[in-house]
Amino acid sequence: MTSVIENIQQGQTVTDEQLIARFQQGDNYAFDLLVKRYKDPLLNFVFRFLGNTTEAEDVVQETFLRLFKNKHYYKEIAKFSTWIYTIAGNLAKTELRKRKRKKFFSIHQHAPEDRDFELPDKEATPDEVTDSQITDQIIQEAINKLSPKFKEVIILRDIQGFSYEEISEIINVPLGTIKSRVNRARLKLQDDLKSLMPVNQ
Amino acid sequence: MISCDYAKQQFSAYLDNGLSAAEQTELEYHLSNCKTCSSEYAQIVFLHQRLHNLTTVNTSPQFDQILRTRIMHDNSVNGNSRFILKNLYLGIAGVTTLAAVTFFTLTTINEPSVNSPGISVHNAQTVSSSNRSLHQVDAQPKLASDTQEQDSLKLPTKPVDQSKIHLVGQDQK
CATH class of the missing domain: 1.10.10.10 (Winged helix-like DNA-binding domain superfamily/Winged helix DNA-binding domain)
Incomplete structure (x- = not known):
């Protein structure tokens, strides 16, 4: 099997599923490429969900951390994109629930977002x-x-x-x-x- | 003609080309004859385009570095906890072994030895003391006989010959 770098050098498009397969075999460069591909789309998804870029970026970081730790949980029966969006969506929903609890116990309002x-x-x-x-x-x-x-x-x-x-x-x-x-x-x-x-x- | 409520329910499917040919014809007929629904649908289309063109946000320049640090930290924390757990198991095993050895040693030392008949007078004190400790545990009434036993081991004192005693001052005289 040719490496991810060789495929890229040969101008071939490497699919997400190929990248995660390489990563599961220990190729951390494949993980870097997945991060590069998905960090901005995921940030936009989570940001629209939470309405705050700082929290959204933290959720996206956590998503990639989960991917790094649980790479072997991914099975090729699902598309990688749907799998990673499921993780990010669940984390975003958890964050929203946490925020509701915080709001319930605190009278302070969230600071207005300055980077939106x-x-x-x-x-x-x-x-x-x-x-x-x-x-x-x-x-x-x-x-x-x-x-x-x-x-x-x-x-x-x-x-x-x-x-x-x-x-x-x-x-x-x-x-x-x-x-x-x-x-x-x-x-x-x-x-x-x-x-x-x-x-x- | 279909009702306005039913037409509204079909808006999304129509926008996403998800209606059958017959449903599509029905809805288009309704839209061409109902100004309200026609206006509402136009707004849905506008909204759809507006949402699609919302300003995108980008990750901060430090994103990759922070992620790398978090991954390394997470690995080291996991590594440390494994190390701590391993040491904890070793510690518990060590303490258990030590306790077992101590218990075994103590019970073996305190166990009563079988008294051999020919105990020399040289060891009498040791035997006597070990027996005494045992007797203290076993039964108090035996203490009286113990005392006799100890007394019997004492050598009889010889009378001192007074004539053989030379005091320091007497020789010079």
């Missing part, structure tokens, strides 16, 4: 940048208000672009339920975000 919308679009004018940031913030607040079961499906479907079948695998819920949840989450967001909707649509 720091990515200006170079082609946009300052006014447009501000508008875009505010819109993003309003949308994020509407997402935060959704219950976890609606939140995770809308993030996976509309933000991350997963298929219904993949979402069903990730959160281990029947396909019909996923479709129903996506529809209800979209209608709920549409109702909450009426102010953002273009007039005469």
Whole structure:
């Protein structure tokens, strides 16, 4: 079997499943590549779920730590992407529960996130940048208000672009339920975000 | 024509091309005849596009380094706990062995030895003392006979010849 580095040097695309297989055989370079591939998509998924980049980054770190420790639990019957998103999603839900408990016992409010919308679009004018940031913030607040079961499906479907079948695998819920949840989450967001909707649509 | 509520339930499936041809025709007919539903569906489409184009966030530059440190720390913590556990087992095994040896030694020493008939007078004191300790444990009434036994072992004192005693001052006289 050729090494991951050789495959990359030969210009071949190495699949996630090949990488995890190499990692399971002790090739830590394959782990580095998986981290490189998934750290940003996972961060975006968890960030939209929690609404806080610092906490989201910590959850993503924990996800990769779990992957490193439990690499042998992965079996090739599932896609690697669905497996890693399942781990991250479960950790994010745990974090959300912890936060609820903290809120229950503390009167302090969470500090406002300072890194959420720091990515200006170079082609946009300052006014447009501000508008875009505010819109993003309003949308994020509407997402935060959704219950976890609606939140995770809308993030996976509309933000991350997963298929219904993949979402069903990730959160281990029947396909019909996923479709129903996506529809209800979209209608709920549409109702909450009426102010953002273009007039005469 | 289908109802507005039923049409709303079909919005997502229509957006994701998940309707059958017949369902699709029904919904399209409803949308072309109902301004409210048509507007609602347009908003769903807008929202879908807006969500897809949300600003993305990136991991911090220190992400990889922090992850590496966490993995190394986690390994070392696991390694240390294994080391501590191994030492704990060894310690418990050592203490148990030591306790067993001490118990065995103590019980063997305190065990009463079989008295041989020809005990020399030289060892009489030792035998006597060991017997005494045993008797103290076994039965108190034997103490009287012990005393007699000890007394019988004492040599009879010889009378001193007074004429053979020379005091320091008497020789000079």
